[in-house]
Amino acid sequence: xxxxxxxxxxxxxxxxxxxxxxxxxxxxxxxxxxxxxxxxxxxxxxxxxxxxxxxxxxxxxxxxxxxxxxxxxxxxxxxxxxxxxxxxxxxxxxxxxxxxxxxxxxxxxxxxxxxxxxxxxxxxxxxxxxxxxxxxxxxxxxxxxxxxxxxxxxxxxx
Numbered sequence: 001x002x003x004x005x006x007x008x009x010x011x012x013x014x015x016x017x018x019x020x021x022x023x024x025x026x027x028x029x030x031x032x033x034x035x036x037x038x039x040x041x042x043x044x045x046x047x048x049x050x051x052x053x054x055x056x057x058x059x060x061x062x063x064x065x066x067x068x069x070x071x072x073x074x075x076x077x078x079x080x081x082x083x084x085x086x087x088x089x090x091x092x093x094x095x096x097x098x099x100x101x102x103x104x105x106x107x108x109x110x111x112x113x114x115x116x117x118x119x120x121x122x123x124x125x126x127x128x129x130x131x132x133x134x135x136x137x138x139x140x141x142x143x144x145x146x147x148x149x150x151x152x153x154x155x156x157x158x
Contacts, residue, residue: 002148003138006155009131014040017135018047021124024150027074027102029143030118032110035126037082040133041108044124045078048106052076060108065093075103081112090116122147 008014021031021044033041046058054071060080061067069076077098084090090113098105099118110117121144125136139145 002145003136004148004151004155006135006137006151007129007131008040008126008133008135011040011043014043014126014133014135015047015050018044018049019051020151020154021122021137021147022048022051023154024147025104028100028104029121029147030099030105031107032117032120032123033106033108033126034110034123035133036128039126039128041126042080044126044135045106045108048104049076049078065089066098075100077103077105079105079107081107081109081117084109084112087112087114087116120144 006017008017033044035041042058042060049058049069049071052071052074054069061078062080062083065079065081065084067078069078095116095118105118107117110120119140121141123138123140127134137148137151139148
């Protein structure tokens, strides 16, 4: 599968990546967001949601597990599984109900949900770099391949 590496020198670049992802995704997609605490996962989600027209606050749903949004009429579900005590809690909250045909799932800390976390179309890994951070976006499905190709075109790399 393909991937793209994007340098993120500051917070605004991380939000811009979120906005680029919002433009690159049509319809349903599952994104797994990985990185250390403070790596910018929620900042990326904020950029995604703002690009879709959400003007309110975007906070990490650490205690509620999921925060629903519908800024442009399309459902976007922002999950933060960091404090998930038991992966089976995802079954208890009805994780499969969120897998709607036109919904986007942004899932922080997907590994906490183990086998209950829906498979990713795109994995976004945020890591420290000498000048800020770096994002690696890796396709995990044919839908993910399309997203990576669109990101590459937006970045002028196609």
